[in-house]
Amino acid sequence: MIGVFDSGLGGLIVAKEILKRVNSPILYFGDTAHLPYGTKSKKAILNFSQKNTEFLIKKGAKIIVVACNTSSAVAGDFLKRKYKIPIFDVIDPVVEKLYFKSKTKQIKKVGIIGTPTTIKSGIYQNKIKKIFGNQIKVYLKACPLLVPLIEEGWIYHKVTKEVLKEYFLPLKKKKTEALILGCTHYPLVKDLILKEIGEKVEILDSAKEVALKLEKFLKNNKIIKEKKKEIKIFLSDEGYNFEKMIKIIFKKPLSHKIINPL
Amino acid sequence: MIGVFDSGLGGLIVAKEILKRVNSPILYFGDTAHLPYGTKSKKAILNFSQKNTEFLIKKGAKIIVVACNTSSAVAGDFLKRKYKIPIFDVIDPVVEKLYFKSKTKQIKKVGIIGTPTTIKSGIYQNKIKKIFGNQIKVYLKACPLLVPLIEEGWIYHKVTKEVLKEYFLPLKKKKTEALILGCTHYPLVKDLILKEIGEKVEILDSAKEVALKLEKFLKNNKIIKEKKKEIKIFLSDEGYNFEKMIKIIFKKPLSHKIINPL
Numbered sequence: 001m002i003g004v005f006d007s008g009l010g011g012l013i014v015a016k017e018i019l020k021r022v023n024s025p026i027l028y029f030g031d032t033a034h035l036p037y038g039t040k041s042k043k044a045i046l047n048f049s050q051k052n053t054e055f056l057i058k059k060g061a062k063i064i065v066v067a068c069n070t071s072s073a074v075a076g077d078f079l080k081r082k083y084k085i086p087i088f089d090v091i092d093p094v095v096e097k098l099y100f101k102s103k104t105k106q107i108k109k110v111g112i113i114g115t116p117t118t119i120k121s122g123i124y125q126n127k128i129k130k131i132f133g134n135q136i137k138v139y140l141k142a143c144p145l146l147v148p149l150i151e152e153g154w155i156y157h158k159v160t161k162e163v164l165k166e167y168f169l170p171l172k173k174k175k176t177e178a179l180i181l182g183c184t185h186y187p188l189v190k191d192l193i194l195k196e197i198g199e200k201v202e203i204l205d206s207a208k209e210v211a212l213k214l215e216k217f218l219k220n221n222k223i224i225k226e227k228k229k230e231i232k233i234f235l236s237d238e239g240y241n242f243e244k245m246i247k248i249i250f251k252k253p254l255s256h257k258i259i260n261p262l
Numbered sequence: 263m264i265g266v267f268d269s270g271l272g273g274l275i276v277a278k279e280i281l282k283r284v285n286s287p288i289l290y291f292g293d294t295a296h297l298p299y300g301t302k303s304k305k306a307i308l309n310f311s312q313k314n315t316e317f318l319i320k321k322g323a324k325i326i327v328v329a330c331n332t333s334s335a336v337a338g339d340f341l342k343r344k345y346k347i348p349i350f351d352v353i354d355p356v357v358e359k360l361y362f363k364s365k366t367k368q369i370k371k372v373g374i375i376g377t378p379t380t381i382k383s384g385i386y387q388n389k390i391k392k393i394f395g396n397q398i399k400v401y402l403k404a405c406p407l408l409v410p411l412i413e414e415g416w417i418y419h420k421v422t423k424e425v426l427k428e429y430f431l432p433l434k435k436k437k438t439e440a441l442i443l444g445c446t447h448y449p450l451v452k453d454l455i456l457k458e459i460g461e462k463v464e465i466l467d468s469a470k471e472v473a474l475k476l477e478k479f480l481k482n483n484k485i486i487k488e489k490k491k492e493i494k495i496f497l498s499d500e501g502y503n504f505e506k507m508i509k510i511i512f513k514k515p516l517s518h519k520i521i522n523p524l
Contacts, residue, residue, distance in 0.1 A: 039297075144410060158424070
């Protein structure tokens with residue numbers, strides 16, 4: 001049983017990528033009572049992340065996927081130290097992917113977009129610096145409006161386009177060759193992102209990369225075989241625009257259960 | 263001592279209006295750990311509102327102002343029944359103002375903008391119907407992106423203008439003569455709102471109206487005399503863009519204290 005958590009529904013995009021590749025039931029927890037994490041403090045996010053992990057373990061999860069960049073940035077390493085089961089975050093896989101891409105493709109400058117707390121955490125810079133030294137320059141841009149826009153369902157909206165244009169201005173000036181989508185919501189506006197940043201820019205998507213890494217891990221360790229593909233969704237509060245978001249992500253309706261009401 | 267609470271920093275706009283008119287210290291509590299309330303469930307907001315009220319009472323507040331439309335909509339009447347001290351919400355004063363305005367000005371159609379939960383609560387329609395029957399038609403529009411835009415500091419930004427244009431489209435079609443700003447953040451973009459909705463539309467601002475009502479109440483009951491005008495700010499988590507928002511609202515810096523860390 002794979003436990004996946006996020007501050008809200010964005011992590012379902014990660015869950016969907018996992019379901020595509022892995023035969024296992026997924027337990028999903030969205031901490032909608034505290035959503036969004038991206039503008040909350042480090043201390044708060046550490047606290048929330050720990051609670052979410054413990055809830056999933058209690059429900060039977062044997063592997064945890066931190067499907068939220070803000071949680072991964074702030075609490076990922078802490079959770080890995082604290083719990084004995086395998087814990088995957090959404091940051092390491094994308095940094096590893098950047099490493100492999102840089103071998104075949106000229107990448108000297110990489111842009112990273114994310115929530116304010118993810119960007120402020122410095123996690124991407126630190127991890128990239130550890131691998132590449134000063135070989136790759138990192139340009140950061142916090143995009144606090146992107147999640148609310150996506151949750152409003154304005155996926156192809158001209159306002160979203162306008163906001164991206166403004167957010168990408170500094171990155172385009174620097175002519176970054178790659179762009180890390182440092183928030184699990186962002187793949188939903190990948191088309192618009194490509195259009196605004198330029199089709200030649202290599203897009204690195206954390207949702208897809210963590211699913212690939214997990215698939216490889218399970219195969220190497222021969223852990224899961226032919227179990228049922230299904231997802232159980234738990235939320236700490238009713239999810240805003242839940243049906244709309246589920247339809248955008250899964251193209252079909254799914255039910256959910258409100259637990260642990262605050 | 264007047265206790266004022268909100269989900270975040272928007273209620274400081276109410277606090278500022280109160281400070282303009284009343285000689286009393288203010289205790290402010292912003293529940294930034296759970297911000298925003300506008301997309302959370304009724305149950306969650308009832309729970310948060312009760313905790314906020316009890317915190318302020320414990321700190322010495324003798325009067326409570328619920329400086330959040332979502333809390334007022336969902337928990338206002340509940341809090342008034344539960345606690346014995348005077349409790350003011352931000353909805354009644356603006357509905358009363360509408361009543362007085364309608365005596366001197368032709369108002370048959372009123373638009374109301376607010377967060378999704380405030381709009382969904384039906385509180386404004388119910389209160390207006392109680393006073394006016396079917397004499398005034400109400401048109402509602404949830405504006406979930408306005409708070410994030412304001413908190414980003416995009417007060418005069420073309421994106422904010424574009425978003426308002428889209429949100430106001432149905433209200434303009436109905437030719438509403440008045441518009442209730444059903445969220446304490448919204449006065450910060452009043453200029454843009456007026457421009458987009460039309461200068462002739464009567465704008466009813468809940469922040470100002472609750473301050474006026476409180477001033478009148480204190481005068482009538484001769485409660486406060488020449489005390490110190492000051493504000494103490496407590497937050498349940500670091501406020502995103504705190505310094506920027508404080509500067510926008512008060513035009514000067516103010517400190518704050520993080521309490522009760524979750």
